Amino acid sequence: MSWFADMLGPWRGFAVTFRQMFRPKVTTQYPEEKRVKPQRFHGRHVLNRYPDGMEKCIGCELCAGVCPARCIYVRGADNPPDAPVSPGERFGFVYEINMLRCIFCGMCVEACPTEAITMTHLFEMSVTGRDDAIYTKDELLVEPDGTPRHPQPAGPLIDLGELEQGNGWLRATAPSGRAAFEGIVAWTPSATFGAEPPERGQAGTRPDDGSEGT
């Protein structure tokens, strides 16, 4: 009777497809429903500030140098002595990222000695012109109180709350390129997040005396 079973085979397929019609759908209804992004998601960048409002960027151009896509353009300038922009000697005078070229590898974040540039969870960056895809310092830099800026207004597609997921990626890397920071909390406090609590596996807080820790 195996020939009979063989003959029924194709028809059993009809039952399968019919049954599947009533199963729950696997599609995520995107603008309404969004998937939870992993913490180290590589979204668009922001330029951070210290809690006192000073910019973290010192205009060293390491990010531009390390960028494999050559999408970052930085020009540093000397801090004006009477109104310094950053705590260092120099600051990022011009800072532009071409988001059409960026491959979101995060090497700029790794290269940054002051954790000035970090990546957010925001990924909805469609624009209607190529010029709009070049994010200038105005759009990248967070407000003095830490609120991120975005060229597009908030709406169903632009959840500015996601911008605040600003340094999740940084948390898990050996920061500042110094191996000595391994195992301790080593990122600098920022205007957005303040002082960060230690992650799992990291001990204590960063020494306030500016030393490189133990």
Place this chain on the structure above:
Amino acid sequence: MSGLELLIVAGIKVIAAFAFLVLTVLVLVWVERRVVAFMQNRYGPNRAGPGGILQTLADGLKLFFKESMTPRKAQFLLYIAAPVLAVVTALLVFLVIPIGAPVTIGDTTYTLQVTDLNVGVLYILAISSLGVYAVALAGWSSGSKYPLLGSVRSAAQMISYEAALGLALVPVIMFSRTTSLAGIVEAQSGTFGGFLPAWNIVLLPSFVIFLIAGFAETNRAPFDLVEAEQEIVGGYHTEYSGMRFAFFFLAEYINLFNMAALTATFFLGGWNGPVFGPTWLQYLLPVVWFLIKSWAVVFLFIWARGTLPRIRYDQLMAFGWKRLIPVSLVWIMLAMVAIGVRRFGLPWA
């Protein structure tokens, strides 16, 4: 009816049939995409309009504004004639399908079909054969490899399955004793034993053969080798874009609905069904029955597309010539014997 009146009535019917078909296609494409999506655990188009029902309209508008490109090697006249021919033949088939019971207004009776040809079945077979020309010409006049392959496949497939399609209808004609579609529907109006509707579906082998041949005739899965995207890009309409492509698309779906409507007419009793209530309801209900039956067959077509994989070309040909046609010939002989026995009694009695 005077000549002028006849002309006006015919005009209204033609326009109504055209509008009906275009609207049907708009819904049909959406329904197909939705149903197949549901079978694959997806949602399908659900953004444009309530439930996405305007998706086809949006796609059509997009195609309307797209550039219609012509390949350099195309035979231009035939190249633009082919999509027109495809739509025209698809539309013509529908003209003889009765979508409802005759309506009496005043003292004239109007049939709910554009015209009731007394050779309706032959007309349908003839016109759908003409449809092969559209496909063959489109593939050849494109001056391109894949369309030519697609059209060669299509011509061979449609010609071989048309034979089975026609043979499947022979028992229906023999039992209904007419080739007029209105007559065939009329012949199915009674009941067997007072409760079973006297539909031709009792001619089960005919029904199955007709349905299978219909799948092949409309170039749909599992016989969609003509448009096998994985093998020959898009088949005969690869080189078409914009409105010309939209014409082929329209023709394809009109053909699908035609085939479903024909199946309903030949085998499922057409517009026959329980009729009750006031006069207007008595005129409306047959149309509703017809639509329900047609859409049920449409669902069957979509269901098969969602289920069955495409068969190989040699399997297709072998199945058509070595299985379907002999089986339908034997079935015709059996039907003849049955009719003879019913008419003259058993030979030894």
